[in-house]
Amino acid sequence: MFRSIMPPAATLPTVADWRDFLALTKPRVMTLVVFTGLCGMLAAPGGVDPVIGFTAILCIALGAGAAGALNQWYEADLDGLMRRTAQRPLPAGRMERGSALHFGVGLGAFSVLFMLFAVNLVAAAILAVSILFYVLVYTVWLKRRTPQNIVIGGAAGAFPPLIGWAAATGDVALLPVLLFALVFLWTPPHFWALALYMETDYKAAGVPMLPVVAGERVTRRQIGLYTIPMAATALLPWMLGLTGWLYGAVAAITTAVFAAMAWTVATRTTAARGDAMTPEKRLFKYSILYLFLLFGALVADRWFA
Template identity: 75%
Template sequence: MTPAAPLLPPADWRDFLALTKPRVMTLVVYTALCGMLVAPVSLHPVLGFTAILCIAVAAGAAGALNQWYESDIDAVMKRTAQRPLPAGRMDRQAALHFGVGLGVFSVILMGLALNIAAAAILAISILFYVLIYTVWLKRRTPQNIVIGGAAGAFPPLIGWAAATGQLALLPVLLFLLVFLWTPPHFWALALFVKIDYANAGVPMLPVVAGEKVTRQQIGLYTIPMAFVAIAPWPLGLAGPVYGAVSILTTGWFALLALRVAVRTTTDGDKMLPEKALFKYSILYLFVVFGALVVDRWVA
């Protein structure tokens, strides 16, 4: 007779919070808020708060479902081994119910409080991250983060749609900016944690194609990202404040990416250029999106 599996103690609230990936959620909420604030329609503060709440909850749902599905590979990666599921602090079924519940709640509330367009894009973003990136792409192709990066690019579209009920060229450019920013941002991280991915059997680009190809791809993706980042200014969608900030910050991003792209050896330096690019890339997105909001306010 097979012994029954040991019962896990009730999960702590901090474990449920950890399932939502709060650090990732911060950038999601920020870019969505910026998309909302630069829209030509001003939302009532209560509706604006509700929209941001829905986006945050939806991001938490996607994070929870991602960890539910990937608990096996999280267990063999150093940076994820202490998450609630691989660490044995939570039952997988609880994580699944939590993620589904958050997702359904966020989409319904967005549709009832704001509009159907925003709710539809919100639902697509959750499904894209969970089904397209997590389930279909991540374990099958080194292009996982390229295609899957679209999931993280939806928030500015959702923020704009929440305010206006429709889309326009500016939020589409913001979507493309995050979409093209994701590969150099994530591959910079993958270069110095590639052993983790290799141990987990995840075909990240540095694992299957090597460091040289990954570095080249970081450089190549930075080129269209730079054009898209600066584009709102010459297209008349943003003013000189955004133009100046986007040129300066994107130029620095390009220099860091170039430094990573041309490297031929990593012996003895602990991947310092790669870590510098990864850390700056996060700050970069915060500054560029913030500059767009400031530019709109001073216009």
């Protein structure tokens, strides 16, 4: 019998195509990042030149994509252990790690420099901080070390409204700071709802998410607790007179729905695992819609109310 000299199919080198590079940028996450950045820009006083505005949003998108690529480069081993992420380009073997690293670094550097020379220094500086925070603070430092990874790391996804506002005005004011705080406080209940029904994946990968380290009961209580300051922050722009009645009405209604769903999750004792549409999964999905509705109302209030 002759033994084949060809390596098994799984070990044959593969060449990544454009879809793999697009997947590195986490396009679904990027959508929300770009939207909140755009809304921060459109809510700013005085308006912005369309070309400058388009450039700023492009830079925000490229910066978010760079952060996503570097996150996947660093976490390729973890992604390969979780069902939700096992088919990403690196753990699936469709791309070499070096390619992801070079792509992420190049995209990040280009986005910051483009923002600097085409928009303004303040927006470029905040964009650079957001990329570095997500990669170095959240991905490298916090993700594998502490169950507070989402709490502190949530700041990474909260920068886009600040960047958008700074792109339009060249500075930072109270309203975009409140929007930053809103996203920052929204992040823990959003991700912990996901972690409750993906606990098995995180446990298999050794990621110290709160349900893995402290258990479901503590996680549910924390979701309820973090929803309280998040809800207050969502209403603050209207209460302080920074927005009009339209934003206030939408914020009150959508936040009440969020709070009710979070209360259901916080007081539930049944395990959250599985593919069924559980309260945890409903809260996670609604939390994404919630930000879209809230930031959309902010722009509508600024331009039409």
